[in-house]
Amino acid sequence: MSVDPPRSLFGAPSLRFDGGAWFTLPLNEGHVLNVGDFTIDGWAQFDGPAPGHPHGVFLGKGASFNQSYYIGVNGAGYLCFWWSRTGSGGAVSVIGSTSAVGVGFFHFEVARAGSTISLFLNGVLEASATVDGFHEGPGAPLEIGRLGVVGYEYYWRGNLREVRVTKGVARHTESFAVPTAPPADNLAGDEHYGSTTLLAHLDSTLTHQTASAITGPCAVLALGARPLGFRSHDAPVNLGDRFCGGRGVVVGTVKEKSSPANVPLHRKVWLLRERDGIVIREAWSDAATGSYAFTSVDERERYTVIAFDHEHNYRAVIADNLIAEVT
Template sequence: MTWWTTVPGLTPVAAYDAGRVSGAQLLDGVGSNHITATATLVTADFIRKNIKGNNAPMTIATPIPVPVTGVIAGFWRVDTHATPTVLLAKTAGGGGDYMLHLSANGNGWYATANGVGMQYGGGSTTWDADHFVAMVTRGTDSILYIDGVQVGTALSSIYTMSHIGQVGWGGGVQHQLALGQPLYAIGVWSGTATQADIQALEAAVKLELMGEVASYRGFDAKFGVLGLCPPDPLIPNGLKNIGFTPSLGQGLDMHFGGHGQITGTVKNAPASPVQRRVVLIDDSTQYVIRQTFSDPLTGAYAFTRIALDRTYTVLSFDHTQAYRAVIADRVAPELMP
């Protein structure tokens, strides 16, 4: 399963992410409708995989019709050096048609078609931070989600452009990805989407581009996960062995790594598999050492390559807020096969 197939009710039309790059092209994970930049794409993988903007728009091979009912989403760094931000446009120079557009003052997101635009509203957006922005088309109107939360009010479909032809507007240096500005992913789906669906897509793409976190003590607005080595649990003052460590993917980490695993299934009433965030806590130090998301179809999750000589607490959170968190403590890992 890939991040763009996370929601069964949504049919992927096109999907691009920084893990699928070839030269100057951002490859389409659904078909062969690739995006081409004006120069070889520069990639990076700290803290999550991304490609760097180069002050020029990138062209989609065949313009993508905007679904009458569906989702158009982008995940990128909203950068003060690229204001106003226009992520998607119909043609070079915009032609008065663009979407996922943040105003220069950061106080409004817009949709524009045939030279006529309107603001969703919703207040200011944090600059120099990663945002997952999803426009949900609903036939006669559209709504906008920023990081899983709806902003402002619905806009009439007269403000929804007909096709997506490029990344960036091309109407000036400030209207496309600035030099070095990170882009993580873009996706287009057809079908009816709920808020929970948007949140599931966001969680899936972040997980796929970042991988499993080796250890962390919190979240950072710019980078997503801040990976800090915990202090040695045997040293009360916690001053020794504190340092910065990057995400280690599926590899072993020096503090909590090993050859053990904990697996399970997340279900809601009446025992239906669901996708939820699952957190693993080391019982001896109370540090959060892993997090993952359960599979949306089976509800299965797994924490692999963890130490065998300790017990853990497993927490599952319901982002829909229909149920309280579920906890299991003193969970012993089993040997990996």
């Protein structure tokens, strides 16, 4: 599993899954979709099934001896959604008719509205099925890049971005225009953000993921403010930290005042999160230009930058109330 800059989307890299790595999310009632409306959507690029596995799954939730639900691409190359009535059978299966192989990134969505489940590929309604009653909703964790149950496993081999689960809302019931930007992570940009129970950007860092339970033990948490306790089942490569990371960048320069022009300095620089004073990043400014950059930080925070003079010719210089720019 690795960050894949060549396969970028919306100007940022995507996360590549090698067909044997995945993430496990903690138990969350917001991921149990056994009753009521829901939507699962995101972006994917498929490199074919992992060796020895007939299907590719980018999001799945297991059950005791079978799956509760999963969405992925089947062995024939078609988008598919499988939803169990009992955890071991009686499934509702919705399969598309357009190949998802060799098309680059594609947008996927499955949505339940009342008694109808609809499956969309790049905004086009591919297939639908009628459902009724209660379906399997086990206490198993949700997995990104895998479905694992007793007796078999399916993995994802390819790339993923912007994986989202919305509980209680069917975002679409008929064909729609493909999104041209990442999903908003606020109510101003997404009227259904309050019902979003998972938003995993999976871009240059595995950060700024949100999991807001609408009901259950996490209901008291602020929407969009709870970092997911992702557990990687692979050695992560440049995935950042899930507590302080994000898509923001704080940049600046360290220079000595001089005439006719200020002189760049090579100095240690700290980045502090203002709400609690924690030093979340440390860097040295470039000797030639004096520039520094703190990348992959949470763009929702305010920061203070402190530059130190290790030669003790000057006192520390501070710049506060800084807002990270989103890259």
